[in-house]
Amino acid sequence: xxxxxxxxxxxxxxxxxxxxxxxxxxxxxxxxxxxxxxxxxxxxxxxxxxxxxxxxxxxxxxxxxxxxxxxxxxxxxxxxxxxxxxxxxxxxxxxxxxxxxxxxxxxxxxxxxxxxxxxxxxxxxxxx
Amino acid sequence: xxxxxxxxxxxxxxxxxxxxxxxxxxxxxxxxxxxxxxxxxxxxxxxxxxxxxxxxxxxxxxxxxxxxxxxxxxxxxxxxxxxxxxxxxxxxxxxxxxxxxxxxxxxxxxxxxxxxxxxxxxxxxxxxxxxxxxxxxxxxxxxxxxxxxxxxxxxxxxxxxxxxxxxxxxxxxxxxxxxxxxxxxxxxxxxxxxxxxxxxxxxxxxxxxxxxxxxxxxxxxxxxxxxxxxxxxxxxxxxxxxxxxxxxxxxxxxx
Numbered sequence: 001x002x003x004x005x006x007x008x009x010x011x012x013x014x015x016x017x018x019x020x021x022x023x024x025x026x027x028x029x030x031x032x033x034x035x036x037x038x039x040x041x042x043x044x045x046x047x048x049x050x051x052x053x054x055x056x057x058x059x060x061x062x063x064x065x066x067x068x069x070x071x072x073x074x075x076x077x078x079x080x081x082x083x084x085x086x087x088x089x090x091x092x093x094x095x096x097x098x099x100x101x102x103x104x105x106x107x108x109x110x111x112x113x114x115x116x117x118x119x120x121x122x123x124x125x126x127x128x
Numbered sequence: 129x130x131x132x133x134x135x136x137x138x139x140x141x142x143x144x145x146x147x148x149x150x151x152x153x154x155x156x157x158x159x160x161x162x163x164x165x166x167x168x169x170x171x172x173x174x175x176x177x178x179x180x181x182x183x184x185x186x187x188x189x190x191x192x193x194x195x196x197x198x199x200x201x202x203x204x205x206x207x208x209x210x211x212x213x214x215x216x217x218x219x220x221x222x223x224x225x226x227x228x229x230x231x232x233x234x235x236x237x238x239x240x241x242x243x244x245x246x247x248x249x250x251x252x253x254x255x256x257x258x259x260x261x262x263x264x265x266x267x268x269x270x271x272x273x274x275x276x277x278x279x280x281x282x283x284x285x286x287x288x289x290x291x292x293x294x295x296x297x298x299x300x301x302x303x304x305x306x307x308x309x310x311x312x313x314x315x316x317x318x319x320x321x322x323x324x325x326x327x328x329x330x331x332x333x334x335x336x337x338x339x340x341x342x343x344x345x346x347x348x349x350x351x352x353x354x355x356x357x358x359x360x361x362x363x364x365x366x367x368x369x370x371x372x373x374x375x376x377x378x379x380x381x382x383x
Binding site: 068069076113114118120 | 177178179180181263265266267271273274275298299301302303304305307308309310312320321323324325
């Protein structure tokens with residue numbers, strides 16, 4: 001009896017593994033635009049992918065409530081490096097840096113309802 | 129009792145961790161490029177952080193209504209430009225400063241003055257806020273944290289100065305330094321983004337001085353040597369609705 005159960009479990013695991021492998025081959029991956037050349041991110045890419053929202057959330061409270069500015073993590077700095085050279089934004093076009101991953105992961109990004117998604121220099125040029 | 133064959137022997141974990149620690153310590157000293165090491169980049173990144181709101185400071189304003197010119201809206205326009213506000217065309221449009229004309233009925237004496245958030249020491253907007261979005265910074269500036277504002281507008285009801293506005297419609301092309309958006313209450317920030325950068329004046333005070341009126345003085349009320357402290361010491365000035373004991377940081381001269 002125990003042997004049959006073990007065999008079943010092994011078969012199920014194999015089937016699941018096969019399905020994952022097939023999915024990975026079929027699933028389209030998000031197109032992530034490269035950051036501005038010659039820039040270095042504040043953390044390695046895998047850390048940023050997992051934790052960028054936590055970094056920004058801690059930083060925003062320090063900035064808004066305590067007035068601490070220019071710290072390591074800054075949405076403004078993210079936008080400065082990652083704005084698309086074509087749309088000058090991180091969240092306007094489908095392939096722009098924030099939108100491409102967030103639409104792939106189906107996570108709505110609220111930041112740009114209030115924050116500007118373009119670097120400050122571009123905003124100033126536009127308003128002149 | 130059976131042992132799990134997949135689990136590694138207990139003593140191998142600390143050994144591997146110890147190796148990683150040594151490896152990381154070694155890496156920190158490795159040169160990335162001639163003259164640049166990882167440790168130096170990390171130190172350089174932290175040196176640009178500003179110290180934040182200084183609790184020894186109380187920012188305030190003195191508005192000399194005898195110098196404020198009737199019909200002049202330079203302070204309002206400068207505020208709109210600085211903070212990315214569209215000029216208000218309807219009564220519900222956000223407006224951080226408004227110019228008002230007042231008249232003493234018995235004598236007929238008129239005065240023109242700007243009214244904005246008075247940055248009270250005892251702000252009623254902060255007391256009524258159900259989410260803690262309305263708050264007073266250590267340096268006396270009263271702000272709205274839009275991350276936690278739910279747009280209930282209790283603060284607008286509580287403010288006796290009608291200083292706060294609600295953003296009813298979606299916005300675009302905000303300033304990087306002044307994020308604003310639909311569904312939040314907002315008001316004068318005393319140009320907090322400038323102050324945090326170390327600048328000593330607000331957009332409205334700067335524009336008023338530039339226009340030659342000099343009716344707005346901005347400064348530290350706690351510093352006895354600041355221009356604003358000297359002015360309020362030598363000339364008579366009042367707080368609007370002083371009977372409410374809210375201790376506003378904005379004072380008016382010549383009312």
